[in-house]
Amino acid sequence: MSMLNQFTWVILPYLCLVVFIVGLIYRYRYDQFGWTAKSSEFIEKKHLVIGNWLFHIGIVPVFFGHVAGLGIPKTWMNALGVSDHLYHIGAIYIGSLFGFMTLAGMLILTARRFAIKTVRKLSSASDLFVNVMLLAIVFMGMYSTLVTNYVIPEFDYRDSISVWIRGLFMFTPDASLMTNVPLSFKIHILLGFFIFALCPFTRLVHIFSVPLNYVQRSSILYRKHRSTGHKN
Numbered sequence: 001m002s003m004l005n006q007f008t009w010v011i012l013p014y015l016c017l018v019v020f021i022v023g024l025i026y027r028y029r030y031d032q033f034g035w036t037a038k039s040s041e042f043i044e045k046k047h048l049v050i051g052n053w054l055f056h057i058g059i060v061p062v063f064f065g066h067v068a069g070l071g072i073p074k075t076w077m078n079a080l081g082v083s084d085h086l087y088h089i090g091a092i093y094i095g096s097l098f099g100f101m102t103l104a105g106m107l108i109l110t111a112r113r114f115a116i117k118t119v120r121k122l123s124s125a126s127d128l129f130v131n132v133m134l135l136a137i138v139f140m141g142m143y144s145t146l147v148t149n150y151v152i153p154e155f156d157y158r159d160s161i162s163v164w165i166r167g168l169f170m171f172t173p174d175a176s177l178m179t180n181v182p183l184s185f186k187i188h189i190l191l192g193f194f195i196f197a198l199c200p201f202t203r204l205v206h207i208f209s210v211p212l213n214y215v216q217r218s219s220i221l222y223r224k225h226r227s228t229g230h231k232n
Helices: 003-030 046-071 074-079 084-115 117-122 125-151 161-169 183-201 203-208
Strands: none
Touching: 003 161, 003 183, 003 203, 046 084, 046 161, 074 084, 084 117, 084 125, 125 183, 125 203, 183 203
């Protein structure tokens, strides 16, 4: 096994995850006021609403689809009565539906951030870079699902990528499993790890700000101000 292969599929993923965890801790402890995303809704709302709706409705099923496909062994799926054929139908057709929604949302949001001058001026360099990175990740995921799986139908990522990533999180990574993985899948995976490493230093960090305290917070009471002045 080459040193490059070992670095790419063992050392680099761990580096990205360490940067992600340490960066989140540092950002939370020393930059809580910056733990948010700057809103550009007051500048342009129509494309933002459409793009956000498509992206967020699509990305949630896509995320859980990745968790199931990468985290659950094929043998477990078969034991539950989910055959390989049935699994691939769900992954390709249902996954593609939500994948297209996610991709369409990212295209709209990225075009909005670059094409609308006022939105672009409000955006930082990291905002623009994150948009491009997310678009590239979603595009490569769709390309791998629709094109690579069609060109190389015998490839099953559950026999290689899934086993590798489970080993990664169990601290028993096997870089050799990634040797014969198609290039589009490799690019998709590496971009995913890079975005994890960038997350603590960009606006993406706001996804970890779940307002759980709002549930038990007392209601805010608003009263109309009445003037006490007298007319002459």
